[in-house]
Amino acid sequence: METLDLLAGGFADAFTPQLLLYAAIGVLLGTFVGVLPGIGPAMAVALLLPITYGLDVTEAMVIFAGIYYGGMYGGSTTSILLNTPGESASVMTAIEGNKMAKRGRAAQALATAAIGSFIAGTIGTLLVAFFTPALAAQAVKVGAPSFFAIMLLSLVLVTSVLGQSKIRGFAGLFMGLTIGLIGMDQSTAQARLTFGTLELADGVGIVIVAVGVFALGEAFWTAAHLRRNPVEVIPVGQPFMGRDDWRRSAGPWLRGTALGFPFGAVPAGGAETPTFLSYVTERKLAKRRGADDEFGQGAIEGVAGPEAANNASAAGMFVPLLALGLPVTATATILLAALTSYGIVPGPTLMDEQPDLVWTLLASLLIGNALLLVINLPLAPLWARLLRIPRPQLYAGILFFATLGAYSVAQDPFDLGLLLFFGGVGFAIRRFGIPVLPLILGVILGPLMEVKLREALDLSSGDVSGLFSESLAIVVYILIAVALVVPVALGQIRTPDDEKTEVAS
Amino acid sequence: MTEKVGTRPQVDKAQYGLAAVLLVVGVWTIIDASTLEVGFGDPIGPRVFPYLVGAGMCVIAVLLAVATARGDVPQGEEGEDVDLTSRADWPTVLKLVGILVLNLLLVNLIGWAITGALLFAGAAWALGSKSLVGDLIVGAVLSVASWYFFWFLGVPLPAGILDGIL
Numbered sequence: 001m002e003t004l005d006l007l008a009g010g011f012a013d014a015f016t017p018q019l020l021l022y023a024a025i026g027v028l029l030g031t032f033v034g035v036l037p038g039i040g041p042a043m044a045v046a047l048l049l050p051i052t053y054g055l056d057v058t059e060a061m062v063i064f065a066g067i068y069y070g071g072m073y074g075g076s077t078t079s080i081l082l083n084t085p086g087e088s089a090s091v092m093t094a095i096e097g098n099k100m101a102k103r104g105r106a107a108q109a110l111a112t113a114a115i116g117s118f119i120a121g122t123i124g125t126l127l128v129a130f131f132t133p134a135l136a137a138q139a140v141k142v143g144a145p146s147f148f149a150i151m152l153l154s155l156v157l158v159t160s161v162l163g164q165s166k167i168r169g170f171a172g173l174f175m176g177l178t179i180g181l182i183g184m185d186q187s188t189a190q191a192r193l194t195f196g197t198l199e200l201a202d203g204v205g206i207v208i209v210a211v212g213v214f215a216l217g218e219a220f221w222t223a224a225h226l227r228r229n230p231v232e233v234i235p236v237g238q239p240f241m242g243r244d245d246w247r248r249s250a251g252p253w254l255r256g257t258a259l260g261f262p263f264g265a266v267p268a269g270g271a272e273t274p275t276f277l278s279y280v281t282e283r284k285l286a287k288r289r290g291a292d293d294e295f296g297q298g299a300i301e302g303v304a305g306p307e308a309a310n311n312a313s314a315a316g317m318f319v320p321l322l323a324l325g326l327p328v329t330a331t332a333t334i335l336l337a338a339l340t341s342y343g344i345v346p347g348p349t350l351m352d353e354q355p356d357l358v359w360t361l362l363a364s365l366l367i368g369n370a371l372l373l374v375i376n377l378p379l380a381p382l383w384a385r386l387l388r389i390p391r392p393q394l395y396a397g398i399l400f401f402a403t404l405g406a407y408s409v410a411q412d413p414f415d416l417g418l419l420l421f422f423g424g425v426g427f428a429i430r431r432f433g434i435p436v437l438p439l440i441l442g443v444i445l446g447p448l449m450e451v452k453l454r455e456a457l458d459l460s461s462g463d464v465s466g467l468f469s470e471s472l473a474i475v476v477y478i479l480i481a482v483a484l485v486v487p488v489a490l491g492q493i494r495t496p497d498d499e500k501t502e503v504a505s
Numbered sequence: 506m507t508e509k510v511g512t513r514p515q516v517d518k519a520q521y522g523l524a525a526v527l528l529v530v531g532v533w534t535i536i537d538a539s540t541l542e543v544g545f546g547d548p549i550g551p552r553v554f555p556y557l558v559g560a561g562m563c564v565i566a567v568l569l570a571v572a573t574a575r576g577d578v579p580q581g582e583e584g585e586d587v588d589l590t591s592r593a594d595w596p597t598v599l600k601l602v603g604i605l606v607l608n609l610l611l612v613n614l615i616g617w618a619i620t621g622a623l624l625f626a627g628a629a630w631a632l633g634s635k636s637l638v639g640d641l642i643v644g645a646v647l648s649v650a651s652w653y654f655f656w657f658l659g660v661p662l663p664a665g666i667l668d669g670i671l
Contacts, residue, residue, distance in 0.1 A: 416605070
């Protein structure tokens, strides 16, 4: 029960008035930004990164934890009350949630989403606390060849799972890897792809790339295709659930959590797959029960399950991030960049070197999750009103904060030029249907992979066999081969109907 | 223009453009890497990884061009405020880019407190807002407040011509 002691220690550290205040600020800001249409959790974290300047690393992480869970919850509010889904993780929630709202059951939909998020987030975070130390203890023994293989596996998984076309996934990945090359080579200090400029010698900051691709790209893309007749917002009162709603939600919450957590912990595109699986599962179970099958007209099970899966996978993402230093979602990438900016190198040794930070962070995630429930249930009608913000001012505000964030890093207009460039990239990938996640992961994992690749091959004096010198590495390469072959084989037998549902992202 | 209006075009010509850009980037990455020097006793050096990335990029570019020729049409990203049935509204996008460029050029001269306000009001105008005065006031409040916020954090932004006033 060492884990519980350590977690209790984390709680003792996190329960200072100041950190509780930061957690509350994070949750409020995260929900505020997450509710706004067009902004998902990753963009919320990227946009709000500057507010942590001047804070110490623990305080910053506590705020981020709040922003992350708040942003997730805000996203589900948006998809329930608007009739079009926002980010891919909320697509499944929107299907039944919006139908419930249209039938006058918005209050119950929001309540089951909030309580389901709380339960899934709490169970998920506790699982993180139990799994991470064990995984980190094993990961310390992993050598460079295996580490390289694991990173390759995660890139291949993310790239081939997401989106409707593999070519586009890999196009995004290689764009990211190329961006990651920019700057000085780490061991010989020679400039690569800098076009002779000094500004690029230190490489391109992940925050500039993320804010450019997410915020500017989204604003440009929306500006080019702005809906002239604004979408209808469904009014909502105080969220609550009747006894029957509780009875029907409990099972989906737990099943959603069980599906979401493992998918979050492995690099499989974040919440997209588990929310889809949860929806399908609940639908099948409802059909089996027969009589009260409301699917298609607003079934509460179809909101409770995917929402729980969404939040459990959001928690699961912390396992590879904290144990291996390996980000598997866009949000994790930005958290990793934030940690690095404090001079902390996430990796298998993080648990030993920064135990206070890790346990306070985990405790703060639990606290933030509870605050989310306490703060957001009463505030729901207020959040719903945010959805009516006029679109010109909303996107002007996104551009304002994106510019401010990029400028405040170094007060250098050159960064604003880069931001604009990546805004253009963000526009292009939306135009051509290229998924964002492989690009962002490529930027941050590319340099890490190069380090491990060179370490592995240095040991074998440049011989390719150096990559296969560990048995774990060989196992991982077999997994990569399977991951590349199986979807192709499945694609042959997949029905067109499945295809359509997956493209909905 | 290759927007999907009415009848869907069989070939998305713009996608050839994307493939060409990716090919140029891939080739350039390889050329750039070939100029690097590999030190003595460094079996791998700084070249190998860029070679791999550049070569991968070239392969993807060719595959994309082939897929395009075979009638592969991209699915543009959907969103809460996105209406894909409409034609791309280029004037609005160009106005936004112009406003951001203006901010880039002016921010260190006259300061964020002013350019930020202009950025907000200008972007709102470009996106179709009719209340210019109101947007200017909101923008000014946001930019001055954010200036003080960063000053408070200990990361002061340049004050520009308002030096001494803020």
